[in-house]
Structure formats: C-alpha cells, structure tokens
Amino acid sequence: GAVVSQHPSWVICKSGTSVKIECRSLDFQATTMFWYRQFPKQSLMLMATSNEGSKATYEQGVEKDKFLINHASLTLSTLTVTSAHPEDSSFYICSAREGVRETDTQYFGPGTRLTVL
Amino acid sequence: AQSVAQPEDQVNVAEGNPLTVKCTYSVSGNPYLFWYVQYPNRGLQFLLKYITGDNLVKGSYGFEAEFNKSQTSFHLKKPSALVSDSALYFCAVRDFSGSARQLTFGSGTQLTVLP
Numbered sequence: 001g002a003v004v005s006q007h008p009s010w011v012i013c014k015s016g017t018s019v020k021i022e023c024r025s026l027d028f029q030a031t032t033m034f035w036y037r038q039f040p041k042q043s044l045m046l047m048a049t050s051n052e053g054s055k056a057t058y059e060q061g062v063e064k065d066k067f068l069i070n071h072a073s074l075t076l077s078t079l080t081v082t083s084a085h086p087e088d089s090s091f092y093i094c095s096a097r098e099g100v101r102e103t104d105t106q107y108f109g110p111g112t113r114l115t116v117l
Numbered sequence: 118a119q120s121v122a123q124p125e126d127q128v129n130v131a132e133g134n135p136l137t138v139k140c141t142y143s144v145s146g147n148p149y150l151f152w153y154v155q156y157p158n159r160g161l162q163f164l165l166k167y168i169t170g171d172n173l174v175k176g177s178y179g180f181e182a183e184f185n186k187s188q189t190s191f192h193l194k195k196p197s198a199l200v201s202d203s204a205l206y207f208c209a210v211r212d213f214s215g216s217a218r219q220l221t222f223g224s225g226t227q228l229t230v231l232p
Binding site: 004006034041042043044046049091093095102103105106107108109110111113 | 149151153158159160161162163166168207211219220222223224225
C-alpha cells in the first residue's frame with residue numbers, strides 16, 4: 001500500500017512554544033490530506049481537511065488560529081500547534097488520500113506524540 | 118449523520134481460533150466501509166474496504182469482512198488468529214449520499230490473541 005510519513009515521531013516542548021509536524025506522502029500525490037487527534041484508548045477525531053493549494057477546512061470546535069495547517073504541495077502538509085499548552089498534549093495522526101476519488105483509500109502516517117510541559 | 122458502532126471494547130481469542138470483531142453502521146445512503154488496525158504508538162494501517170460488489174471482502178494479513186446491508190453490519194473476521202494480530206481495530210464509514218465526505222471512526226476494539 002501507499003506510504004505516509006510523519007516527522008517528528010515524538011516531541012516534547014515547553015508551554016507557550018510552537019511545534020510543527022510534517023506529513024508526507026512518499027509514493028503518491030495526495031490532493032487531500034487529513035489531520036486527526038487521538039487521546040489514549042480513544043478513537044480518532046478529525047481536526048481538519050486540507051486540500052493542496054487552498055485553505056484547510058476545520059471541524060467544529062477546532063481553533064484554526066491555534067492549529068495552523070499548510071498544504072503547499074501534493075506530497076506535504078504541515079500542522080503547527082501554536083502557543084502550545086499541556087492540554088494540547090496528544091497523539092496527532094495525519095492521513096492522505098491516494099487518488100482524487102472519494103472511494104480511494106486513506107492511508108495514515110505513524111503519528112506524532114506531542115507532550116507539552 | 119453517519120455513525121459507526123463497535124459494541125465490544127475488548128475481544129479475547131485463543132491463538133488458532135477464529136476471530137470476529139463486530140461493526141455496525143448508520144448512514145443515509147450507500148456506505149463505503151473500511152477496517153484499519155493500529156499497533157501501540159503507531160498510526161493506522163489499512164486492512165480492507167467495501168465499496169460495492171461482492172459482500173465478502175478479503176484484505177491484508179488474512180483478514181476478511183462481510184458486508185450485510187440488512188443488518189447494517191461489516192464484521193471483521195479471520196479463520197485462525199495469530200498472537201501478532203493483537204492490536205486495536207477500527208471500523209470506519211463514509212457516506213456518499215449526503216454532505217459528509219469524511220471518514221467516521223468507531224470507538225475501536227482491542228483484540229488480544231492469547232498463546
């Protein structure tokens with residue numbers, strides 16, 4: 001199957017700092033990428049959907065000024081957590097859809113563990 | 118609104134025995150259904166999907182799932198479980214008749230295969 005990478009795999013930062021997470025589709029072009037958040041032993045919660053070259057669509061309750069998403073190319077999307085606080089500590093997972101049809105499969109990255117001290 | 122239910126938080130099965138992980142869904146139109154597996158501290162790995170056609174879908178690692186429209190179910194199965202199958206399994210649905218275009222995930226089922 002298609003491969004999606006994330007970097008870094010884990011990050012620890014101080015409260016008030018910003019953290020950038022990269023998501024790359026390694027062997028396919030992804031017009032659409034997704035960012036999810038997962039709390040321990042819980043399901044994935046969609047944060048936002050990003051389309052290459054346009055603004056991301058955020059889910060209700062997700063602060064767009066706090067979670068900045070950039071999808072500058074067909075293989076790269078970034079999530080920046082601005083002015084991070086301890087409550088932002090979580091497992092962040094990106095996903096990329098292979099192909100342009102909505103029946104195409106979404107492939108997921110390995111996730112990034114963010115810990116805010 | 119579309120939704121997915123995984124009624125069992127935990128499933129235990131002995132190695133070599135068949136396993137079933139249950140999933141039911143609710144959508145307003147035709148569902149597109151997916152199964153993913155997650156190992157500790159890792160992202161989700163795609164197992165299989167149902168779009169249309171044969172109700173029995175075969176996927177990776179010997180897993181299969183059966184789409185049952187009348188029961189609105191899409192249970193994941195494997196004839197003979199391996200210890201390495203122990204992981205967290207997620208069912209997901211996408212409804213293409215309405216405005217929703219995103220995957221909606223179930224709450225997950227922790228599968229433990231006992232040696």
